[in-house]
Amino acid sequence: MEPLRARTLPDLVRAGAEHHRDREAIVDGPVRLTYAGLAEEVARFAGALAVRGVGKGDRVALWAPNSWRWIVAALGVVTAGGVLVPLNTRFKGAEAGYILARSGARMLLVDDGFLGNRYVDSLDRSEIPELSEIVPFDAWDAFVGRTGDVTATVEPDDLSDLFFTSGTTGRPKGAMLTHRQSTEVYVAWSELADLRAGDRYLLVNPCFHTFGYKAGVIACLLRGATIVPLPVLDVAESLRLIERERITVLPGPPTLYTTMLDHPDRHGHDLSSLRVAVTGATTVPVVMIERLREELKLATVLTAYGLTESCGTATMCRPDDDPVTVSTTCGGAIDGVEVAVDPASGEVLVRGYNVMRGYWQDPASTADAIDADGWLHTGDIGVLDERGYLRITDRLKDMFIVGGFNAYPAEIEQTLARHDGVAEVAVIGVPDDRLGEVARAYVVPRAGLALSERDLALYCKERLANYKVPRSFVFLEALPRNASGKVLKTTLRGEA
Template sequence: MTPPAAIARTIPAALALSARRHGSHIAIEEGAVRISYAELEQLSRTAGRALLALGVEPGDRVVIWAPNSHQWLVAALGSLMAGAVLVPLSTRMKGGEAADILRRSGARVLFSIGEFLGSYYPALLAEHSLDGLRHRIVFEEAREGDQTWQDFLALSGQVPDEDLQQRIDGLDGDSLSALMFTSGTTGYPKGVLCAHGQNLRLFDSWSEIVGLHSGDRYLIVNPFFHSFGFKAGWLAALIRGATILPARTFEAEAVLRCIERDRVSFLPGPPALYAAMLDHPRRGEFDLSSLRVAVTGAASVPPVLVERMREELGFASVVTAYGLTESCGLTTLCRPGDDALTVAGTCGRPLDGIEVRCVDDCGIPVPMGEPGEVLIRGYNLMQGYFNDPEATREAVDAQGWLHTGDIGVLDERGYLRITDRLKDMYIVGGFNCYPAEVERLLMEHPAVAQAAVVGVPDERLGEVGKAFVIPRQGTVLAPDELIAWSRERMANYKVPRCVEVVLALPMNAAGKVLKGALR
């Protein structure tokens, strides 16, 4: 693994290093657009000079509200070169939600898509007051009166390259790189601050362990605005010199077609991505032989899914990982050579320099093999919540431990198994019930493609489980039969009292099931 001292300390420095090492290698391939690493550095410097022309100062926040694209990446790298703090914004947000984060972050510049999925994004902000926002640039599908991407890049001629280099030279590993707002699926979104150096160290280690290299063709389906698509996505690819293939939306057949056409070798994603690919009725018609590595992770990664990914999709390596925005997106990871049971049943062990423990309600470490709240300490912890010192103190205690709200179990090797979210637990007749455990068991049923379980009120027991399940292609799934099947395999309190067969589960943009919507 690369020694920490040998890793570039800032993201612009990492790009410059890759441009020297892999100058002619394709960095981004998006349709007819092909940009080499040398060209990516020059385009990013052009964007950086244009931002200086707009008056962007070190520490200013620059927001990107758009789907994955080469413009997204150039704008992000240019912003970091200018010393700005990048604020990625979910394309799932409505105008009011986006305006709230634009105001709370104090953003000076907004890059956005024009038309996307039936909405014109600049128009979504029309009714909202954004006095602090000085500039709005539209990547594509711009309308009359918009400042276009080409107009923006042309501003670079007003600033000499030496001025930009001075700004780049002023950065170090402790400089803030990103302000990422948590998804808000369970509460009010909080802004998480991270720095250049910790992200580079963390995802250089991640890349080394999973085997990402310059010859890989990396299809990034996870959105760039999420830690998975940003850090384990384009940032890791940039560090290693891999080719980035941005995907704007996830549609199973489009992904299968892309794998065949573009000879994709590296495909991380949430469990729902692989489940949808596996159960696509035309999967067998596509050549997936180029696939080599899959990296996934969630509270629930059923063993049967990992087995099917290997056997039916042909991945030579499937590894699971765990992290959250407050830990720069990564904490634990499986290792090469881990047996199938370890990969299926855990999310790996901590990376070097990171500690994990599981504690009880009093903060006392629980015995090995017993469930407790997962705590994390190490160089990967956030710099804090933006403008919220009280929330930061609540999340990170005086000893430097981040309290995650996740329930996990550590084994004798230090491998972590996430059993559930603390807030998703429900109590059935006095027994704590963790939905992820029930979901994993339901996924063993031969007719179940995906499952999500929530607690619902019950007059007798207080709460009971309700399961929402998607059947596998070509199967018939009867709710009563699944409940009977569950009674034979689960403790009674774990058995869902109600099963609803659905065609789809509500997901956020990161591929996580929206349990609040199901409730």
């Protein structure tokens, strides 16, 4: 079987070993795995899971940064028949614990201590009753030292992963996606991105996000490219790796490119190997697209649009699109996918093979998201031009994007509302030169209690991932409301 024809991830790993045997699959510091070596590591890890009872449909969570171990563990989980549940490395214990409990994960694979975070200690095990085993990465060798045969048979329409995404309620929901979706969508994505066998792909986007895992790991395996994972967004290290590893493909959020273009050490590195950039998720300046093409001589610079519920991708620009098109639109629908705009509300709708099977054990939210005709309601407002290219103009949902990460005001508001000194709070996203948008909180203090920005920021930092923490606080006597009592966030945005 050719990798591009594989419709399960285990088949994809095996096909890669057959067709790209001695080509490098992963380069991670001193670790250099060929495609054949990757298949061996994945089989060993899957066997270690199987011998411990992980089988068809079991959820296994993975809480770790980008690395060769993340990739092997993720592919090992799905090869054993399990369902991967990625966790954001920025999560606090309560955030991760909710997803572990909600998914019913029976095992947690964790790089405990990453960036000083004691992930395991932060969890309240009493609230995660189905979690029976935690496997830290520093016990990797002992874990894979006891392995067995994998007996599970994986089919294309089996669930491959649950990526949890929050909604306007602030409670994360697990989008159910299959092996077939995860491969077919990224056959299309990798073709439009001009990803080729032998390309060297700097994996900056985190693997716990669909962009990193599916447009990164899976796309590279489909095309026979080499994955060079980076655990944190570090522009100086990115410049060094581009030169040392002759990186050709560099997807990432706009902040990566703008920071790289303006970095004082850029001209001290040979970046001539770069050929492809793919971005999106937030406002993309036309001048940035022009600079990538003119200063870095990139042949292909694209933007794309998608959400977790659409397997990460719904629309994409084409390689010959001009800078203005790339900057101001998200491109047209990928093959086999329909995109429409509701004439009444302006909401962007998506229908096709890429739409999730629903939210994990949440039929009510699923019915709200996917209508009877199969259209996924994205919560984004947009317009389609005469070419069928999509332009996002606003959001129905309150969500805003911080450096490529979705932030949901409801979740931040719920956290701040628990502070003893907060009577009312409303959160919006405001523009930021580096991150695109950041949170700003409008706070009504409780009578007789003094609040400071510093106190509230520290309170949030203890309870929320850093990208969700408001960068500014505005104290008001009252929040603006309409006649029915709803907070007028449009007024707050206008003032901001």
